[in-house]
Amino acid sequence: MASAPISLQxxxxxxxxxxxxxxxxxxxxxxxxxxxxxxxxxxxxxxxRHHLLELQKTDYFMCEKTDGIRCLLYLTELTVEGGEVIExxxxxxxxxxxxxxxxERLHLPTPQDIAGHHVGTLVDGELVRQRFPNGTxxxxxLIFDLLAIDNEDVTPKPFDxxxxxxxxxxxxxxxxxxxxxxxDVDAQPFQIEMKKMExxxxxEMMFRDRIPNLPHGNDGLIFTCKxxxxxxxxxxxxxxxxxxxxxTIDFRLLLGEFPWVEDxxxxxxxGFQDWDAMPEMELHVNHGDKKDEGYKYFAPLTxxxxxxxxxKGLNQLIDGRIIECYRDPTDATADVWRPKLDxxxxxxxDDKTDANHIKTVNSVLESIQDAVTEEDLIAQAGAIRAxxxxxxxxxxxxxxxxxxMERRKRAERERQQAQQQAQRSQGDVKTEEVKEEEExxxxxxxx
Numbered sequence: 001m002a003s004a005p006i007s008l009q010x011x012x013x014x015x016x017x018x019x020x021x022x023x024x025x026x027x028x029x030x031x032x033x034x035x036x037x038x039x040x041x042x043x044x045x046x047x048x049r050h051h052l053l054e055l056q057k058t059d060y061f062m063c064e065k066t067d068g069i070r071c072l073l074y075l076t077e078l079t080v081e082g083g084e085v086i087e088x089x090x091x092x093x094x095x096x097x098x099x100x101x102x103x104e105r106l107h108l109p110t111p112q113d114i115a116g117h118h119v120g121t122l123v124d125g126e127l128v129r130q131r132f133p134n135g136t137x138x139x140x141x142l143i144f145d146l147l148a149i150d151n152e153d154v155t156p157k158p159f160d161x162x163x164x165x166x167x168x169x170x171x172x173x174x175x176x177x178x179x180x181x182x183x184d185v186d187a188q189p190f191q192i193e194m195k196k197m198e199x200x201x202x203x204e205m206m207f208r209d210r211i212p213n214l215p216h217g218n219d220g221l222i223f224t225c226k227x228x229x230x231x232x233x234x235x236x237x238x239x240x241x242x243x244x245x246x247x248t249i250d251f252r253l254l255l256g257e258f259p260w261v262e263d264x265x266x267x268x269x270x271g272f273q274d275w276d277a278m279p280e281m282e283l284h285v286n287h288g289d290k291k292d293e294g295y296k297y298f299a300p301l302t303x304x305x306x307x308x309x310x311x312k313g314l315n316q317l318i319d320g321r322i323i324e325c326y327r328d329p330t331d332a333t334a335d336v337w338r339p340k341l342d343x344x345x346x347x348x349x350d351d352k353t354d355a356n357h358i359k360t361v362n363s364v365l366e367s368i369q370d371a372v373t374e375e376d377l378i379a380q381a382g383a384i385r386a387x388x389x390x391x392x393x394x395x396x397x398x399x400x401x402x403x404x405m406e407r408r409k410r411a412e413r414e415r416q417q418a419q420q421q422a423q424r425s426q427g428d429v430k431t432e433e434v435k436e437e438e439e440x441x442x443x444x445x446x447x
Contacts, residue, residue: 006069006129007350011139011189013091013099021098024090028074031120031148032155032232039096040147040232041072041124044222046360046367047241051223052380054239056387059226061159061197064210065240066142067217068128069351070094073141075108075121087117091127095353106188109173110150114180120151123170127190130215139190140216143170147230155230162230166194201385203377219246221377234360244329244371248340249285249364252295252355253323256280278308283325283337286355295355299337301325303346310345322349327368 008015016024025037032040054060072092079085089101089108110116124145131137146162147155149169154162171194178185185191198206200223211218225237242248258279263271281301287294301323303311311318324347328336339346356364 006127006139008069008071008091008093008099008127011091011099011127012102012105013189014102016090016098016100024074024076024098025096027076028092028122031122031151032153034232037096038232039092039094040122041070041092041094042145042231042235042238043233044238044240045234045236046247046363047221047223047239047372048363048366049370049372049376051239052372052376052384055200055223055380055384059388059391060200060223060239061163061226062200062202062206062221062223063144063195063197064206064214064218065220065222065242066126066128066195067219068126068142070126071351072147073123073125073143074098075118075123077117077119087119093351095351101189106190107177107184108170108192109177111169111173114173114177118150118170121149121170122147123166125195128216132215140193141190142193142195144195144222145224145230146170155232157229158227159224159230160226163197170194199385199388201381201388203374203381207374207378219243219248241372241377242367243374244368245326246340247364247368247371248324248326249337249361250322250324250349250352250356251283251285251298251301251337253301253318253321254282254284255319256282276312278303278305283323284355285361286357288354288357296358298361299335302328302336302338306344307339307341307346314345322352322355323347324349 022037028040029035029037034040071094074090074092076088076090077085078088086103087107088103089106091099091101093099108118110118123143124147125141125143127139127141129137130140143166145159146166147153149165154165157165171192174192198210203221206221220240220242223239223241228235228237231237256279258273258275259277261271261274281303283298283301284295285298287296324340325337326340328334328338341347
C-alpha cells in the first residue's frame with residue numbers, strides 16, 4: 001500500500017532562513033562530534049542473497065519499512081524576544097534542510113518533569129500519513145533510532161541500548177503526557193510513536209498479520225544489527241528488503257525531444273513540435289566522485305499515456321527532478337524502468353537533492369538480479385531462529401557462569417572476612433588474658 005505524498009509543510013513546519021539553518025547544522029555537528037555538517041542520518045543497503053547468511057550469523061532486529069518521508073527530529077530550545085527560552089523542534093530532511101515546527105504545537109516531555117523538554121536531542125524516524133477503517137486519518141512520526149539525547153551523543157552505543165533510551169526517555173514520558181492531556185496531544189501536528197521491533201525470524205508473522213493491517217504504506221522490511229553503532233551515511237549493517245516492484249532507484253529525469261508533427265501548410269518550418277505529446281524521457285544516475293563528476297545516462301523511462309496525462313495534470317516542472325522507479329518484473333529479458341505511482345501519478349522525490357549514486361544503483365541491481373523473495377525469507381526463518389536461539393543460550397550460559405563466579409568470589413570474601421574477624425576476636429581475648437596476668441603480677445609485687 002502506497003502512502004499519499006506528504007510535504008513537511010503539511011505538519012506546519014517552515015523552512016528556516018539560511019543563516020539560522022547554518023547555525024543549527026553546526027550545533028548538530030558538534031553534538032555528534034562530527035567533522036562536517038552534512039545530513040547525519042544512516043542509510044541502509046539493499047538486501048541481497050548473501051544477507052540471509054548474515055541474519056544467521058549475527059543478531060538483528062526487524063521492523064516493517066514504512067513508506068513515508070524519512071527525516072530526523074531535532075529537539076532543542078530557542079531564546080526569543082524578551083529573553084524567554086522556549087522549547088523548539090525541527091524536522092531535518094535528507095537534503096539536510098531544517099523545518100521549524102510552529103511554536104507550542106509540539107511537546108515531548110522529559111521523564112523527570114512532564115512540563116520539561118529535551119535539549120540537544122536527535123531522533124531518527126519516518127513521517128507518514130495513517131488511515132483508519134472509520135475513515136479518519138492523521139500524521140504520525142514513527143521513531144526507530146536515536147543519535148543524541150539531552151546533549152549526550154549515543155551514536156557509539158549499540159542499537160539495542162539506543163532503543164532502550166528511546167523507550168525510557170522519550171516514548172514512556174510521551175505516553176504519560178498523552179494520558180494526562182489527551183486534547184493537547186490530539187492537537188499536535190503529528191503523533192509520536194515508536195516503531196515495534198521484532199525478532200529477525202518472524203517474517204511469516206510480518207507478511208501474514210502485521211503488514212496487511214498497517215494504517216500506513218509499507219514497501220518492505222528493515223533489518224538492523226543489534227550490536228553495532230550508529231553510522232552516518234551508508235551502513236552495511238542496516239538491510240532493506242523490498243519486493244520486486246518496490247525495489248526502486250531514484251533517478252534524475254531529463255526530458256528529451258517532443259514529437260514532431262508534419263504540417264504541409266507550414267511553409268517556414270514544415271511542421272511543429274507537439275508540446276502535449278509524450279516526449280523522450282531519460283533516467284540519469286549520479287556518478288559524482290573525485291574521478292568522474294556529474295550524471296550519466298542510465299535508461300529510458302517507460303510511461304503509459306495515462307501516466308503522462310497525470311504528469312501534465314500536475315502543472316509542475318518535471319525536467320531535472322528526482323523520480324522513483326522500479327524495473328518491470330513482467331519481462332525478465334527487457335530492461336524496462338517504470339515509475340512508482342501515488343494514486344496513479346509518478347512519484348517525485350523532492351525530499352532529495354540528488355539521484356542515487358552509482359554505488360547504490362549497483363547495490364539495488366544486485367538485489368534485483370539476486371532477488372530474495374518473500375518465500376525465500378520465510379524458508380530461511382527456521383535456520384535464522386535456530387542460530388539466534390543458540391547465541392541466546394550461549395549468552396545465558398555465560399551470564400550464569402559469570403554470576404556463579406561472582407557468587408563464589410563473594411562467598412570467599414565473606415569466608416575471609418569471617419576468618420579475619422575470628423582472628424581479631426581471638427587476639428582480643430589473648431590481650432585481655434595478658435592484661436589480667438599483668439594486673440595479678442602488679443598486685444604480687446606490691447605485696
